[in-house]
Amino acid sequence: MRDCKATILNNRDQRGVALIMALMLLLLLTALAAALVFVANLETSVNANYRREQVLYFAGKAGIEEARDRLMATNPNTLIVTGTVPTCTPAANHDCLPATPVVPSTANGGVFYIRGGATPTAVTPWTSGTAYTDDELCHDKYALPGQTAEPADVRCIDEPTGTTWYKSTTSAIPWSPAVGATNAAALPYQWVRISLKLNGSVDNNLSTRRVSSTDLTGTIPVCWDGSREILKNPAAADCTKMVTLAVPGPAASPVYLVTSLAVDPTSNARRMMQAELALSPSTPFPSGMFATSSACNALSLQGNVSTNSFDSSVSPPVYATTGGTIGSNGGVSITGGAVSVGGSIETSAVTASGTPNSCPPAPASSLSAPKPPNAISTFPTPYTEVPPPIPVGPTNTPYTAPQPAGCATAGCMVPGTYGNISLSGASGTLTLSPGVYNINSLSAGGLAGITVNPPGVVVINVAGNGLAAATPVVDIGSNSVVNTPVPPATTSNPNNFQINYGGTGSINISAGSKTYAVVNAPAANIVMNGGGGASDGFWGAVIGGAITATGTINFYYDRNLTGFPSLGSYQEISFRDVMY
Numbered sequence: 001m002r003d004c005k006a007t008i009l010n011n012r013d014q015r016g017v018a019l020i021m022a023l024m025l026l027l028l029l030t031a032l033a034a035a036l037v038f039v040a041n042l043e044t045s046v047n048a049n050y051r052r053e054q055v056l057y058f059a060g061k062a063g064i065e066e067a068r069d070r071l072m073a074t075n076p077n078t079l080i081v082t083g084t085v086p087t088c089t090p091a092a093n094h095d096c097l098p099a100t101p102v103v104p105s106t107a108n109g110g111v112f113y114i115r116g117g118a119t120p121t122a123v124t125p126w127t128s129g130t131a132y133t134d135d136e137l138c139h140d141k142y143a144l145p146g147q148t149a150e151p152a153d154v155r156c157i158d159e160p161t162g163t164t165w166y167k168s169t170t171s172a173i174p175w176s177p178a179v180g181a182t183n184a185a186a187l188p189y190q191w192v193r194i195s196l197k198l199n200g201s202v203d204n205n206l207s208t209r210r211v212s213s214t215d216l217t218g219t220i221p222v223c224w225d226g227s228r229e230i231l232k233n234p235a236a237a238d239c240t241k242m243v244t245l246a247v248p249g250p251a252a253s254p255v256y257l258v259t260s261l262a263v264d265p266t267s268n269a270r271r272m273m274q275a276e277l278a279l280s281p282s283t284p285f286p287s288g289m290f291a292t293s294s295a296c297n298a299l300s301l302q303g304n305v306s307t308n309s310f311d312s313s314v315s316p317p318v319y320a321t322t323g324g325t326i327g328s329n330g331g332v333s334i335t336g337g338a339v340s341v342g343g344s345i346e347t348s349a350v351t352a353s354g355t356p357n358s359c360p361p362a363p364a365s366s367l368s369a370p371k372p373p374n375a376i377s378t379f380p381t382p383y384t385e386v387p388p389p390i391p392v393g394p395t396n397t398p399y400t401a402p403q404p405a406g407c408a409t410a411g412c413m414v415p416g417t418y419g420n421i422s423l424s425g426a427s428g429t430l431t432l433s434p435g436v437y438n439i440n441s442l443s444a445g446g447l448a449g450i451t452v453n454p455p456g457v458v459v460i461n462v463a464g465n466g467l468a469a470a471t472p473v474v475d476i477g478s479n480s481v482v483n484t485p486v487p488p489a490t491t492s493n494p495n496n497f498q499i500n501y502g503g504t505g506s507i508n509i510s511a512g513s514k515t516y517a518v519v520n521a522p523a524a525n526i527v528m529n530g531g532g533g534a535s536d537g538f539w540g541a542v543i544g545g546a547i548t549a550t551g552t553i554n555f556y557y558d559r560n561l562t563g564f565p566s567l568g569s570y571q572e573i574s575f576r577d578v579m580y
Helices: 002-013 017-070 239-244
Strands: 111-115 166-170 189-196 222-224 229-231 256-263 270-278 289-291 299-302 305-311 318-320 326-328 332-335 345-348 376-379 411-413 420-422 429-432 435-439 441-444 449-452 458-462 474-476 497-501 506-511 515-530 538-550 553-558 571-578
Touching: 017 111, 017 189, 017 256, 017 270, 222 239, 289 299, 299 326, 305 538, 326 332, 441 458, 506 538, 515 553
Parallel strands: 111 166, 289 326, 289 538, 299 332, 299 538, 305 553, 326 345, 345 376, 411 429, 420 441, 429 449, 435 458, 441 474, 458 497, 474 506, 497 515, 506 515, 515 538, 538 553
Antiparallel strands: 111 189, 189 256, 222 229, 256 270, 270 571, 305 318
């Protein structure tokens, strides 16, 4: 009995063990569940942060891509405009520029902003102490009023003073709201700054050890020669003008330093990045009127032809009886009338096969001032111009431009792909809006005319498919082209009307009125017919396989041209995150 009682007492002492074990197991499971919740929340936060980082990355990249696109002269919302910046009203100096504002220049301090985000008017990168302040600007070596310096990798504190050191416009990409409006669907990039890259810019590319001994402050602009970055020659007005110096430098284009800021509207997380953009430099013009053929009459001037030059970069334009140089890979034939060449007459010293050029020299009597720099001269090897590509899409079918409501002329067209455009014999005017046109042929002969409206850049790429041998691919009559200056410029720019043709057909151009254009057809047969008016003529540059100019023609080579403008996209030379 005593043993049984002891056993009962011992069992009674162990009755709470199961409860304790159950509670301990429950506590363990609770800890495991809490750990799982914590890990899940941590993973969610990590994923959310990563997603936010990626959204900001692509938003910032979108801003850079918008700047890259709008730097193209053929973009309907281009930022490229020549001339001086108009007085901006209101004095806040933003959102009061024309549809095509000016790229960085001395007139706007060299700084240009594109404002984006859900509410562009709330984005003021030029104001210190805001969520969207441009706190990288002080590191990029721009001589701006009141700009304070900060150590490397430290955000800028104070913005420059005043309102004249920058200009701005609003984003034009989809979902970007109008000024004063809000759109929550807009990409969260807040602003993009476009400025010229300088030698001392803090960009992790050109170190201070590479600063020129003549540029101790690092403020010389950086240029792109197609393969590397070089410093602008201080004697040149800009990178594109180095080829026009007395001792020509390389063909080059400016390098733009594009800075983009994206900010998350909820968390205020931010990401800033920079890219360097540049166009491949244009091949320099050999002369204002040049024939690539090796024939002795490749360039033939007949009648009262005169060549001179002007500069479209200034208003009013500056004219000169020098600079109107003409030439060919073969010979220059001058017959009849009173040809007057205000420049040099240049031919190749050798043929394409390397044998001496046997074409007789042009008569020195045709020079308006037969002394340097106007002279009869040769260049060492034939000039080679790569023909522009034949556009894909145009067909040998007629196209009549419509005249929709609001179109005051015979027809209005927008950029696109078309067949054979003809106004020949008509008295109306064809109106082209700025952009790129891929066409099969263009005929605006007789009393027909062409005008560009609104002012901007028109590029016409001609295919010439299936045309009869006697049919010109381009025929521009005596009423020719009305190429209105792009505000605020007051002088028309020949680069604003460009004709490209890579085939061997013919092109007819009548110089009966002021036609500002460049014609790039290095394999075509070009015939230029004169009008007669003292103020009439062709202003720009013409390159063809063979060129015949007859009648009374006043030809003015634009000294501001450095080559056919590149139609390709801006190249992204470098890209980096700004890590602060």
